[in-house]
Amino acid sequence: MWSAQLRRLLVGLGLFVTAAVGVTACGDKYGEAGAHDPARTAERARQVSDAWEGSEAARVWREGYFPLGDPVRLPKGAFHSDADKQAYQRQNFELRGSLPGAPPKKGEVRWRGGGSLAVPVVSARAAYEKVGGGSVPGPRLTVTGARLGEMAIHTSRGSATVPAWHFTIKGYDTPLKRVAVVASKLPKPPVKPLPDLTDDLWKLAGLNTVSRDGRTVVLRAHHGSCDDGPGVDVLESADNVVFSAWIRNPSDGPCTKELRAKKVTVKLDRPVGDRMLLDAFTGRPVPYEGSPGSRSSSWS
Numbered sequence: 001m002w003s004a005q006l007r008r009l010l011v012g013l014g015l016f017v018t019a020a021v022g023v024t025a026c027g028d029k030y031g032e033a034g035a036h037d038p039a040r041t042a043e044r045a046r047q048v049s050d051a052w053e054g055s056e057a058a059r060v061w062r063e064g065y066f067p068l069g070d071p072v073r074l075p076k077g078a079f080h081s082d083a084d085k086q087a088y089q090r091q092n093f094e095l096r097g098s099l100p101g102a103p104p105k106k107g108e109v110r111w112r113g114g115g116s117l118a119v120p121v122v123s124a125r126a127a128y129e130k131v132g133g134g135s136v137p138g139p140r141l142t143v144t145g146a147r148l149g150e151m152a153i154h155t156s157r158g159s160a161t162v163p164a165w166h167f168t169i170k171g172y173d174t175p176l177k178r179v180a181v182v183a184s185k186l187p188k189p190p191v192k193p194l195p196d197l198t199d200d201l202w203k204l205a206g207l208n209t210v211s212r213d214g215r216t217v218v219l220r221a222h223h224g225s226c227d228d229g230p231g232v233d234v235l236e237s238a239d240n241v242v243f244s245a246w247i248r249n250p251s252d253g254p255c256t257k258e259l260r261a262k263k264v265t266v267k268l269d270r271p272v273g274d275r276m277l278l279d280a281f282t283g284r285p286v287p288y289e290g291s292p293g294s295r296s297s298s299w300s
Helices: 004-013 038-052 056-063 082-089 124-132
Strands: 023-025 093-095 106-111 116-120 141-155 158-169 176-179 204-210 216-223 230-236 240-247 254-256 260-267 276-279
Touching: 038 230, 038 240, 038 276, 082 141, 093 124, 124 141, 124 158, 124 176, 141 176, 216 230, 216 240, 230 260
Parallel strands: 093 141, 240 276
Antiparallel strands: 023 254, 106 116, 106 158, 141 158, 158 176, 204 216, 216 260, 230 240
């Protein structure tokens, strides 16, 4: 069986990869087997929503820089070959040339809706190691230089223009861009996470995308090998949006022990705007995690 200690470990690690580790009764894997209870889920979502509304943590969140999109922009036309794609996915880069020295200590984040914030800038070397720190046999992408420029990224306060390192990649006409600024320190949540997983509530794997009109949110949610996949309930308020992930029809029969993740599309009643996107299980903002195998997270 999956013990309570193991389930808590999975939550702490934020695992979202498939990990087959044997055969068990699936009811044990998900906690107590039983039907999803929307009322119980909604009660927790309301607790999280009310705790964040008007809180000091919410104020810090809205005044800081918290990226909710991919910090990397690929060159136009990427990739020219499967070998180049494999090199990127494996972080297998080769540096042939020099990188700029020490950058300015601060860079400016500018929001499309108004306002700006000065935040620390990382070196070109540090940004390079984020996207290309690997050194394994196989195809490689060659970096020939870099310069400090800008790029757009979605944040907790909407779209923003931020400083970014533009890396020149051999064979590509446009650069690979990587955000060059450090996210603000996360505020202490005003509500504690739940102590354990149940059929009714699981930790979300992460935020994948928010549509341009802000009405559609794609999340990644956990599930196992003996169920109908994940479901996500939503509670909207004027201040925030709380997502509650759960398991559809978990079986109590024997099955392999696997933790999987699947994209779930949620339609909102109105655009996200500047509302916070919260996870009912953790009681915290949902971090960007991108697609399976993504190396980029919101606050790394």
